[in-house]
Amino acid sequence: MSRRLRAFKRWMNSNGIAYSDALEFVDSPTDGISVRAVCKLKEGDLVVTIPKQSCLTIRTSGIASLIEAAGLGGCLGLAVALMYERSLGAASPWEGYLQLLLERECVPLVWTLEEVDNLLVGTELHKIVKEDKKFLYEDWKEFIEPLVQSLRLEVAHDSFGVDQYFAAKSLVSSRSFEIDEYHGFGMVPLADMFNHKTGAEHIHFTSVSYSSSADDEDDGGEVLDASADALTSSLGNIPNPPLEIILVRDVEAGDEIFNTYGSMGNAAMLHRYGFTEPDNPFDIVNINIELVLQCCSSLFSNRHLRARLSTWRKLNYSGCTTRDSEYFEVAFDGEPQTELLILLYIVFLSEDAHQKTKCAADSLAAADDDTKLIQFLEVTQTKCDPKSKFVGVKEMLLTENVCWVLGSLSRIRDGSYGSTSLGEDVRRLQECCRVKERKLYHALVLRVGERQILRRLRAYGSNRLRKSKMRGGSKPFRRC
Numbered sequence: 001m002s003r004r005l006r007a008f009k010r011w012m013n014s015n016g017i018a019y020s021d022a023l024e025f026v027d028s029p030t031d032g033i034s035v036r037a038v039c040k041l042k043e044g045d046l047v048v049t050i051p052k053q054s055c056l057t058i059r060t061s062g063i064a065s066l067i068e069a070a071g072l073g074g075c076l077g078l079a080v081a082l083m084y085e086r087s088l089g090a091a092s093p094w095e096g097y098l099q100l101l102l103e104r105e106c107v108p109l110v111w112t113l114e115e116v117d118n119l120l121v122g123t124e125l126h127k128i129v130k131e132d133k134k135f136l137y138e139d140w141k142e143f144i145e146p147l148v149q150s151l152r153l154e155v156a157h158d159s160f161g162v163d164q165y166f167a168a169k170s171l172v173s174s175r176s177f178e179i180d181e182y183h184g185f186g187m188v189p190l191a192d193m194f195n196h197k198t199g200a201e202h203i204h205f206t207s208v209s210y211s212s213s214a215d216d217e218d219d220g221g222e223v224l225d226a227s228a229d230a231l232t233s234s235l236g237n238i239p240n241p242p243l244e245i246i247l248v249r250d251v252e253a254g255d256e257i258f259n260t261y262g263s264m265g266n267a268a269m270l271h272r273y274g275f276t277e278p279d280n281p282f283d284i285v286n287i288n289i290e291l292v293l294q295c296c297s298s299l300f301s302n303r304h305l306r307a308r309l310s311t312w313r314k315l316n317y318s319g320c321t322t323r324d325s326e327y328f329e330v331a332f333d334g335e336p337q338t339e340l341l342i343l344l345y346i347v348f349l350s351e352d353a354h355q356k357t358k359c360a361a362d363s364l365a366a367a368d369d370d371t372k373l374i375q376f377l378e379v380t381q382t383k384c385d386p387k388s389k390f391v392g393v394k395e396m397l398l399t400e401n402v403c404w405v406l407g408s409l410s411r412i413r414d415g416s417y418g419s420t421s422l423g424e425d426v427r428r429l430q431e432c433c434r435v436k437e438r439k440l441y442h443a444l445v446l447r448v449g450e451r452q453i454l455r456r457l458r459a460y461g462s463n464r465l466r467k468s469k470m471r472g473g474s475k476p477f478r479r480c
Ligand SMILES: C[S@@+](CC[C@H](N)C(=O)[O-])C[C@H]1O[C@@H](n2cnc3c(N)ncnc32)[C@H](O)[C@@H]1O
Pocket: 031, 032, 033, 034, 105, 106, 174, 175, 191, 192, 193, 194, 195, 196, 197, 272, 273, 274, 275, 276
């Protein structure tokens, strides 16, 4: 066992963190720390208990009162707590835990701007990471720099520099857990040593809720050997149950024990945790509404597009929204969000069908989603395919024109990745070393995954078109 793991185990023992003998901690020079099962473990086994007082949170940190006085909460406050405890070195009560952590996690936030521009161009993350860098710098300038200057902390000021803040944020983003209402988010030693596997986790991490009934207290016999002091909150004598890790799936002897960080696409995973998973079924690509309108602008006037967009909105449709953009999701299998198909369908409606839709807009808008779509198609007098009950209402939106735009959107969106083809990206990924070229590897997994979704979007449109033609289905209202 590595020296840092031995020191961490000693620290856990003296801080009331109890774990099953069946857990083995592995320290690999290439892949970091992971947890394995020494023997077979069964679903329902309680394998770890962690007193909340051993977690590093805004409340437990030695700088708690200053953070509170400055009104810093959430991840920003936790990053300050982490920077402070790190600055204390061996004097920090968490030293045995902190010495186990990397200086920073390799999330795009801590990549250079040049790396972000070169590696993430075109991907869902490019703009987001550039904004993150800007906003976090502003947070540092506005909250952390004045805090350190005004309070004349007895620790080195350079422990609170902008680089240290970004490093702390990368650890908070990749390792923190929500503990409870009182502590909020915190660094949870040991719970943060389990790696992630999508949809195949073995453990769940839980915060046990306290019950005052004597029966419930008796049931607490399974709790591992955590010290009574550690289980009692420092705020009066309110019993404060520990955090627990419980097996939710059997693990064979020798196998790695995985947690889940949630079901998310590669962009979210790389953003928050600094890694990706090939063929991640939760991957998505977003198509901005501006791009949709731009794509249609070669066929229709601005006036026409504005009128059709307004009708779509009157029917109570919208895309997904963030602070400053509206977009449509394309799922892993290439299926576009229904709202996008409806918008395109309305764009291509004949003037007569559009007028009828406008007249019926108020009553249509009030209906639930499924009924609204059926009634909308009836209003626009789309001839229902006799087999439509087998193909689904969504298919009725896939006219030749709509499918054509889907293909165009896919090509234009794909152009944002630069001049290399998908095939070249796939070759680069095959030749890339996951360990030595970590940033390039994960950026390529993200890029290739997104471009494959766009290719499936093209296939989605052309397959539906072929099927529709074979059925002699709905005719386009207007040819491109
Ligand atoms: C909560 S920590 C897990 C323990 C970590 N391996 C360590 O060395 O301390 C989360 C970090 O572990 C790594 N990680 C977790 N699951 C991973 C996976 N499936 N593939 C690659 N890296 C993973 C990432 O670097 C991530 O930011």
